[in-house]
Amino acid sequence: MFDVAADVTEGANSTTFVSERSWTQVERLVLVAVLVLEMVLGVIGNSLTLLVKIMCRDRFPCKYWVPFVSLTLSDLCSSLLLTSGSLLAILTKGQRSPWCEVVSLLKFVFITSSIGSIAILCVQRATGVAYTRSAVSHVMAMACPASWVTGVVFGSIPVVYHWIRYDQAEMLCAVFWMNSYSDMLVYILCTFSICIFLPFLLIISCSLVTAAGCGTSRDSDPDDLCSVTPLVVVFYLFCYTPFAVSELILLGSLDLSPAPYWIRTLSSVMSYLDCVLNPIIYSTNRDFREAGLALFWSTCRKSISLSDPVLTVMNRLEM
Template identity: 60%
Template sequence: MSLPPTFLLTANQSSNESDRAVLGVERLVLVAVLGSEVVLGVTGNSLLIYTKIRLSQCRRELHSQYVIALLSLSVSDLGCCLLIMSSSLLAVLMEGERSPWCEIVSLLKFAFITSSLGSLAILCVQRCVGVASTGSWKTVVVVIACITSWVTGLVFGSVPVVFQWIRYDPAEMLCAVFWQDSYSDMLLYILSAFSLCIFTPLLIIIVCSLLTSAGLSQNCGDEDLSSVTPLLVAVYFLCYTPFVLSELILLGRLDLSPAPDWLRTLSSVMAYLDCVLNPLIYCTNQDFREAVLGVLWTNRKAKVQPVLTSVVRLQV
């Protein structure tokens, strides 16, 4: 017995309305989550950078050992909050992104990932070998290493833009790389990018962390703000695990189909969460926490000394 056409039409309309309601709820949840991450990330990282600059100007010893790598990491997190996270929020609200901002965001996203991971690797190396960034030649080396991580990310991020592999992905809430032509091209690019930008820094971080934990390093001092490095590394690994899994799934599929939508959405949300949590991790250091409170609540008024500008002779 076949169902009447009117019944089928009503059932289809009910199903479509139900799907739209579910999508509406998911969209509201994403807007709330992304909005919260943007506000917290921008506020936290801005305060973090401002505090570091203030302490550096006051010549406080808290940040003197590793200020360059820590500042590079904070700038990367702030850039991600201002440009990438806000772009995802706008993309969800406007249901897409347009060129050329689409390609720019894709390029910057990879640059921020690479620079933050590179900054962590540099920080771990400094703590392991006991090389502070206070000497002249040491400062130059650390600055060059940080700039190299940024430039490497920009170079590999620009390759998909040049070859027009970029299009908007509703699951990632950003423009991402989509492969349509050649599995060999995709494999070559991902292996090259991950080998230089991801796996090499990760290997450095793991080796240096193990040496430091085993007491085989020449640490410059655990009282420095770099004492939060192990927690920064652990949270980074946790937050970027979904991203790595989604890329590994892509590598394992010969038909070039991406990872499931829910995993790609989770990878973006968790990657953004890392930028939000980093300022909170810094505040686990008691000295830095006190410094932040001092910047927020202490009103320092400059003492103005009288200056003799002129002499007037009075006639008596």
Template identity: 65%
Template structure:
């Protein structure tokens, strides 16, 4: 398939059947609601009930939660709307593509920083290393913006009905695509992946600092790593297939759809994983039910009776 045929394929995608469209709308709706409600509750608990549970490494967890919440509000809702209306138009198309890459990069960067902090025992506040962690979190967001804006500048963005969102496609030479994907994956994906893998294995083996406290919210870090890798594996496979095709034709439609659905699912799964921590779960339940119990148990003045002496 040459470049012309690839362009034609993207301009005339296979339309969704009614059953497929209904299923995708239902799945995206559930993922959006879980992502928005779950991550919003996580932020509220971390702010309001921060003294009710231990969270020494709160900085990367807050960064991850903000990334998941933003993805649920902007990206998943845009995909849902695009599925219902049949596409996205410029300039919103380019904005969604930029933010999608930004949130994906900040997510894996935040998890990698969390793993490094737990392994080295670096608190998010109270030491000079905490400044380094702040800069690291900011850098993960910055790299996402930088590598996300390059395709926008060069006009590589097109709506892909299979991904249900605007994505990157190449119509220029193969070397441009090769250089971009290798650079983006090396800096934004491969390096954080190595940090996650090495620090997680060393922490599991009992090495490192005082970061393996089971009572701390960061104890869910291994599960965050596992589910992130599971949810983003189809995306990585899709990009590897693209690298192997010299005609720059995209990966199969079903794989691109699965990659988007699973990536969105990760945003809603993370709040559920936080609730595995008992103290955090109790703080969440206290936030939801304590005020209601107080309002029901407090006596209410209904009548005043005057007594004659």
């Protein structure tokens, strides 16, 4: 997301970054194959998940609908827009403006909304606010849209100040810093403390509270969809570790040198992988899986009944 430009070349209608090295033919083919697989699985998996959550919500228990739907929307949009954007960037060797700036903004929005949704889910599961109808429950319901709005606000700042350049390593447009370490430090620290660090603290602290059996979470239904929350948290932290490492390396470099090439590439690939894994994690819940299979079976039966001729009237012929 954040990076440092070594040499920038801008055309009239494009924004291009000349990075440290170029992809070899083998590397390009491998990345294209991986991104195609992640895009197809992510779009199909999250579309089906969203369909089941909306159309079959009465067939399986789920106390915390809002963060689950928000997370699925974030994963679906990321697979549909960002993964496909990276794929096209590899094939066309760059991204043109204004799509370059739009992709950078969307990437920040989806990262902020996903970690915000997981943090809200962990808080609700640890405190059990969904059981009440107090003002706290309404605040928690509005927190998910607020995470999307926060991502839009902080992601728009680099676009407004023209800090966006294409990074071949990340396969997307990112924030680049030419000569101002102080501006970079202020912006990244403010952004991370509000959009990343605060949700991360909530995730860790609430997960520990839930694991220790404190609060109201100890009385929750084991068949509820929220039982998959620990898996969602573990795989999210695992997939976004390369991203966190690359940003820490950048913050620690006084000469504005970016993280190694392979770490930045791995951070993008792993973030897309998380969008693929979440639908698989949801399917580990038996009731959710059965609801999805029932929806698929009823849809197939309806299509068959509509396509086959049906005998409605029989007349008897007398000789």
